[in-house]
Amino acid sequence: MATKLPKVPIVIVGMGWVGGIIASELTKAGHSVVGLERGKSRSTQDYFHVHDELRYASRYELMQDLSKETVTFRNTSKLRALPMRSYGSFLLGDGLGGAGVHWNGQYYRFLPYDFEIRSKTIERYGAKKIPEGMAIRDWGIKYDELEPYFVKYEQMAGIGGEPTTQANVGAMSKAFPVGPMKKTPAMKLFEDSAKKLGYHPYVIPSANLTEVYKNPDGIERAPCQYCGYCERFGCEYGAKADPVVTVLPVAQKSGKLDLRTHANVTEVLHDGKKATGVRYVNTPTGEEYIQPADIVILSGYLFSNVRLLLLSKLGKPYDPNTDTGAVGRNYAYQVNGASTNVVFEDREFNMAMGAGALGSSLDDFNGDNFDHSDLKFLHGANIRFTQTGLRPIQYQPAPMGTPKWGAEFKKQTLHYANRTLTVAAQGSSMPWRHHYLDLDPEYKDALGLPLIRLTFDFEDQDRELVKYIAGKTKEIADGMGGTKTEIHDSIKQYNIVPYQSTHNTGGAIMGSDPKTSVVNNYLQMWDAENVFVCGASAFAHNSGFNPTATVGALAYRTAEGIAKYLAKPGSLV
């Protein structure tokens, strides 16, 4: 029997970037908020011994315990989905701060093209350019409408970048609050080669703080030390912006945030029209609680958000056979795999040094910044050289054809450890009618509830993109002055085993049509006006960029929408 708690105005499910931003904004405005986080509490003090590659990178210290909950996966709906038993392709965050703790800190606003991808594509190439089954849609919002909210995130996090708007990206109304990361010799080689080719490289905007910075909330943080331990690690300096060192302290200091950790939400309660609250399990005791609320905000990772909607029978589940319903639609990912290595026989680089967001990149072949008339794919990729700190267990660079073990393996991997630079592409991922999320019919979590099921594969669009973009990475790598380059220009089936990217998107997408989207452009649910479903689950496709900037901007806009809703309930659009 669940214990029913007194009703509260606002309950947030998941206290990562999105939950933290919304809690911070609402509590600053004087609203009381309950924050439910299924994992444990976290602070920078936890990272005293964080420079441990085995524990954090290979054994996934910060990630969700898969023995309790995972996802199931299959390449097509004809196959039986099987559980992701151990980590591989992507890593699920857990605990206070969520995936916002273990990110690299690379910060890119999505392109104006992204938000209007369908109409812009038809406008330039005609409707026939969009292949059968590709489900790209406009997002129901334009870049200019979202622009002020990018600024808010940048000021809060202390994003460092070059002072002016770069070529090929959306205009910035306000410069980044701090300057760019330091430029390494290898970054210079990349930029010089790209410039000679007529491209427009720039230093990657960074959430690894570049100087001491006090944000508008009065939070002061120290700069990045380039220690080389960002992705999969927490920052012991608090230099990498994460929710625990930025927005959550503001919410906590307000006295208006009731933060409950180890609170695993299993259902959004509703009467068919509106949510009435949530049901959660306090995992240390197994006790069940009902938390009634006027507003419910889902701010977990996309798998959690979508799963919770489906478990709660809230919204219409997507049916790929009839192309109806909305919850689970438009799952997309990130198409990596295009890259070129350049090796230097006569020069070593300090590859162990670095930071998650240290590097340079260009967008000349991202979005629709280049002519796709004769190409068999849409969108493109951000092409980059990053220097994130190459740790020895996970990085064994060697020329193609080197044996995977033995004397030659040792010799080559030691020789090339600090002599290999990689020009890589982070490719966009388009949604397809047959890529989606639903509940698994067989596998359950530790509480006996169905796991989320992922049906996804790479398409010809992705293979064509990789092939073309890889050619561009080679052009740049060839001009970097190395001894030799090696191109990687093909991808096959999507395989959940090797790590690729933790940029999963979609499933509860935003849009202007209630039939094909779950939320409007305030991330307010069409089918339940007091439910907000936030985060990358709202992305209608994934761009050739890291998602956090756009996740953050949308969260700031949602916070504003919720404040409006509190004053005047109803649809915000």
Place this chain on the structure above:
Amino acid sequence: MANKNESSQQPRDESRRQFLKYSGTAIGGVVVGGVIGGLIGANANTDKKDEAAQPDTGKPAKPADRDYNQALMFFNQDQFMTAEAASERIYPKDDSGPGAKELGVAFFIDHQMASAYGMNAREYMSPPFYKSEATQGYQLSFKRRELVALGLDSLNVYSMDKYQKGFPDLAPEEQDKVLGDFEQDAVNIKGVPASTFFAYFLNLTIEGVYADPLYGGNKNMDGWRMRNYPGNQMSFTEQIDKDDFVKMEPLSLSDHLEIG
């Protein structure tokens, strides 16, 4: 750092510091006792620096000089010796420095198999178990430690069958052939997923070479030294934009206890 105040208030324990400094470097000639005694002795580190740390190798080492971490938590003696021989072929000693054996990789693997990782503790191990597509990953109830132990036993079974000797007694070229047969799934031992075992073992060996010495491998940080990896440094702010390659003496997490 969280423990800064706490640690600075504590008096330095000199003997502990010495222990940390020399741990893992001075076990030559030590008979630990029991069935693995001779075996541990066989694994004595021959590094010159170690002799300086313990000049009198004929006598039992002083307790403070011994690496009590070098003992077995999971493997039997045959499995340990096979793991040591096999990991050495995967990462052999050469002109650039020690191989897996001297780096303590077999101890690392043994310890990992005794840990939560060996028991797949944080992985989804609930039924049902179905045959999978290659893109869906490992789908068996058989745990990592079970697979690694079975695989090591099978290396010996296969070696006996092919060469009439146990794996550790084979010539290096023969060992390579056996490992290659496992890697390629060409061994045909009933009920043994040879290539899956090999992939796990290969991965464990690399981890043992390069993980922080805290875990029993990468002895003296020599795995890091060979590839000029500086280990656990607190800051590269001064070096990150320099043109020249900066060589640094590596630091470990144990050093970090003193740095604070």
